[in-house]
Amino acid sequence: MNNYQSWQMWVQQVMQYMQKQQELIDQLTHKVDQLQSNEKPQTVIEKIEYHFDQLKIETLEGTLQIGLTPNGTDYSDLGELYSKGNPPQEPIEHTLQQYMTSDVPQWMERYVQDHDISISEAHKAQIISDVRNQLPQRVEYYQSQQTDLDDTALLHRIQEEVRHSLAQYLDSYEGDE
Template structure:
């Protein structure tokens, strides 16, 4: 046995170890390149200018979508974006809107007369419009909190909530100063 044998074995082991390390580096480099090539291109929007002062708006209703759809979704039509959210709420919303137009003004007239509250018709209309704007959120709240609640019960609860809230407001209202 020669004196250089252990050094040669050690040298050969180190060469094998380095070769395995080089193979691992090559594999990792290939994987990084593959991942970089699979990245989706980012959309970069540098500057958008809107000139709303050039628009003439007589009635503003609905939702205005400017630019890309939310979350980069690929809806082919804007209607598809909202169809799932509002179809379940449409009948109850319509009934509540009718309620706010027909029943609540009469209820408020009786309430202010019975409780001797001085309030102008303009202020009543503002209150009704404010409540009317909150109705979609209340329907959504009830649908999330009570998913098994039938539509009729939900409708009655929201109507009671509206009357109760209006009653509290009118009780705390100090009048128009007439």
């Protein structure tokens, strides 16, 4: 009889232990379900005011990023943000920029040698930079004034204008001293 009671007590203890373990499993399962169902908190920004007149900028270098990146974007994706704000360059403008980089410096070098003009490399670079900055306006001007020109004719017309303008400037230039 003694042995029977000890087995009965042992089974009862094991049953109680299993019942407690099942309750604990149920609680943990409920918590996991609750955590999985919660949405990620979203950042809401009501209003941001920047007072740029209060900034003192002595030199401006690098990239200025104000505020948060959208949806916590990783830094590796920031290039995409900047590229979205810039319209793609027209093929004509791209070709003209290449022309200003490769052909014009060589043309200027031959021209100043042929006409015995003394001009520094820095001055040449400044002239090319000035002309390069005017190219988008010239493309727009010709596209609006002469709508019958195709892209190739337009390109040649602007290249011819660049060479003519540079020749006029260099002919009137008295040279570096």
